[in-house]
Structures are given as C-alpha cells and as structure tokens.
Amino acid sequence: MSELEGDDELVLSELLNHVLDKGVVITGDVTISVADIDLLRLGLSVILSSVETLEGRRRGAEPQA
Amino acid sequence: MLHLYCLTSPGGERAASGVRGLEGAPVRVVRAGAVEAWVSEHETLPREVTPDLARAHDGVVRAAMAWETPLPARYGQTFANEESLTSALAAREGAIVEALERVRGAVEMTVRVLLDEDPAEEGAEERGERAAPLAALGWAGAGEGEAASGAGARARTGRDYLSSVRARHEREAALHRRAEFLQARLSRAVEGVTRGESRTPAPPSSRFLTVSHLVALGDVSEYRLALRSFVESEPRPRVLVSGPWAPYSFTENQRG
Numbered sequence: 440m441s442e443l444e445g446d447d448e449l450v451l452s453e454l455l456n457h458v459l460d461k462g463v464v465i466t467g468d469v470t471i472s473v474a475d476i477d478l479l480r481l482g483l484s485v486i487l488s489s490v491e492t493l494e495g496r497r498r499g500a501e502p503q504a
Numbered sequence: 505m506l507h508l509y510c511l512t513s514p515g516g517e518r519a520a521s522g523v524r525g526l527e528g529a530p531v532r533v534v535r536a537g538a539v540e541a542w543v544s545e546h547e548t549l550p551r552e553v554t555p556d557l558a559r560a561h562d563g564v565v566r567a568a569m570a571w572e573t574p575l576p577a578r579y580g581q582t583f584a585n586e587e588s589l590t591s592a593l594a595a596r597e598g599a600i601v602e603a604l605e606r607v608r609g610a611v612e613m614t615v616r617v618l619l620d621e622d623p624a625e626e627g628a629e630e631r632g633e634r635a636a637p638l639a640a641l642g643w644a645g646a647g648e649g650e651a652a653s654g655a656g657a658r659a660r661t662g663r664d665y666l667s668s669v670r671a672r673h674e675r676e677a678a679l680h681r682r683a684e685f686l687q688a689r690l691s692r693a694v695e696g697v698t699r700g701e702s703r704t705p706a707p708p709s710s711r712f713l714t715v716s717h718l719v720a721l722g723d724v725s726e727y728r729l730a731l732r733s734f735v736e737s738e739p740r741p742r743v744l745v746s747g748p749w750a751p752y753s754f755t756e757n758q759r760g
Contacts, residue, residue, distance in 0.1 A: 449744070449746075450746075451555055451558075453614065453746040454555075454558055454559065454562055455555075455558055456704075457562070457576075457614070457749055457752040457753075458558045458561055458562050458576075458578070458579045458752070459553065459558065459578070459579050459580075460578075460704075461576075461578065461704075461752035461753050461755070462575075462576045462577050462578035462579070462752045462755055463511065463575045463576065463577050463578065463600070463603070463755035463756070464577075464578050464581065465508065465511075465577065465581060465589075465592050465593060465596065466581070466592055
C-alpha cells in the first residue's frame with residue numbers, strides 16, 4: 440500500500456479528481472474549462488506511472504535470491 | 505458573482521472569518537434556511553481551472569471541515585447574487601440537510617486498486633489512447649504507444665478487425681470481473697469501520713478500481729489497519745490510498 444504524502448503529482452491528481460469530478464451540484468452557472476486536457480486520463484496516467492515506479496522500487500528493495 | 509465552496513449547518517460565520525478562497529478573496533457564509541453556503545465574491549473568474557484554483561477551493565472546504573463536516577461543492581459553480589444562490593438552495597434544502605446529517609463527523613478515504621489483468625497487453629492500448637492529450641502537454645514518451653495503438657483501425661482485413669474487437673471485449677470483461685472481485689474483498693476488509701462506500705464509475709478499459717469510504721473521524725486509524733489486511737492478502741493487490749478528504753463522493757444518497 441502506498442500513501443500519497445510527498446508525491447506532488449499524485450496529490451494534485453487526487454485533488455483534481457475530487458474537486459472537479461465530485462461534490463454537490465446546486466446548479467447555478469457551471470463554467471469550467473481545462474484547456475483541452477482530459478484531466479481524468481491525466482490523473483490516471485500519473486497514478487499508473489507512480490504505481491509502476493513504486494513496484495519497481497519495492498522489487499529493487501527486496502533481497503535478491 | 506458568488507463562487508460556491510461548500511455547504512454546512514448554520515453557525516459557521518466565525519469559522520469562515522479570515523479564510524481566503526480563490527485568488528485570495530475573503531470567504532463568507534450565506535444563510536439559506538437550515539443551510540449555510542461558504543462563498544467568495546468575484547467580478548470575474550478565469551474560465552480555466554488551474555492547480556492553484558483547485559487547491560484554493562479545497563483549502564476553503566478543509567477550513568470548513570475543521571469546524572464541521574461540510575458538503576463540498578463541485579468546483580466551478582457560480583451564482584449571480586445571493587438571491588439566486590438562496591433560491592437554488594431552498595429548492596433542495598431537505599436533501600441537503602439529510603446529506604449533512606449523513607456525513608457529520610466523518611471524512612472520506614479513497615482507495616485506488618490497479619487491475620493488473622494482463623498488464624502488458626492493456627498497457628499498449630492505454631498508452632495509445634492517451635497519446636494525444638499527453639503529447640499536447642509536452643510529456644516525454646507521450647507518443648510511444650502509437651505503434652501499438654489502434655490495432656482495429658489499422659487492421660488489414662475484416663477478420664483482423666473483428667478479432668481485435670473481440671480481444672478488446674474479452675480484456676474489458678476480465679477487468680470487470682477483477683474489479684468486482686477486488687471490490688467485494690475490499691468491502692469485507694473494511695466492513696464495520698466505514699459508514700458508506702462509493703465506487704467511482706470508470707470506462708470499461710480502465711485499469712483502476714476507485715472506491716471511496718466514509719469513515720468516522722475517530723475510526724481513521726482503525727480503518728487504516730483494516731485496509732492493511734486487504735493490502736496484505738494474497739494475491740497482493742497494488743493499492744494507493746489518499747485522504748482524509750471532505751466527503752466529495754458522499755454528497756448524494758449513497759448506499760451504506
């Protein structure tokens with residue numbers, strides 16, 4: 440299990456996924472644009488690369504047979 | 505215009521005093537019956553969200569959370585004036601009060617689990633799908649999946665095309681089965697220390713299962729211990745945990 444402390448990209452990714460994709464909607468005017476960037480996919484790609492990096496670190500730290 | 509951050513019970517005026525929101529604007533509360541809205545006033549706001557704006561929004565939500573668990577608002581909701589805000593809130597007052605009661609004294613923890621069903625095959629397709637937006641950002645290696653992507657689009661025969669479609673459906677079905685299996689295991693592991701669970705919808709090709717839990721503030725340590733039993737079970741899932749958050753995933757009716 441990895442927690443996100445200290446990993447700025449992951450923390451930002453999690454923040455954006457919460458703030459932009461969730462939360463109560465009361466209507467009003469919703470004006471939001473994200474400069475043609477698919478934030479959900481960006482977030483998942485950042486997390487994916489981090490998971491793989493963490494896996495690599497974990498394997499590297501394991502004693503070699 | 506008023507930018508909306510979150511909703512709380514009445515009485516948060518003192519807690520909101522001194523809090524700064526988007527672009528440093530002072531935050532104040534607007535009362536609407538049995539609900540208070542945390543807002544800041546702006547002449548205009550940038551149309552494009554930036555990391556700083558998102559952080560500022562969440563910062564105000566967290567300031568409210570230090571007082572009582574709020575219902576966080578999705579970023580980007582603005583109201584022309586107090587009247588339009590209060591009339592919108594009045595129309596949903598009962599549901600908002602119920603939702604506030606449901607999340608009271610709790611925080612959200614989010615768990616992402618990698619669905620590593622045949623990761624090498626999935627990875628080739630996913631990199632291809634992401635090539636355009638990542639290339640637009642100037643990310644190194646953004647186009648590396650191009651050679652492997654679009655197998656169906658570049659199929660030389662109709663049989664190749666149908667074969668690639670079938671293979672994709674089989675991969676997606678395998679991911680779905682894996683997600684269902686892991687969610688059930690995760691739910692069992694944290695049963696008894698959560699007050700609610702919410703699974704984030706994802707496209708069929710997603711390699712992630714994302715589940716948020718509503719956890720009483722006093723149970724967060726116990727929740728982490730329960731989660732460890734899931735993480736250390738065999739075969740070991742690959743997991744990322746974030747939180748505590750305000751209950752962004754629990755603002756509507758959720759099954760507990």
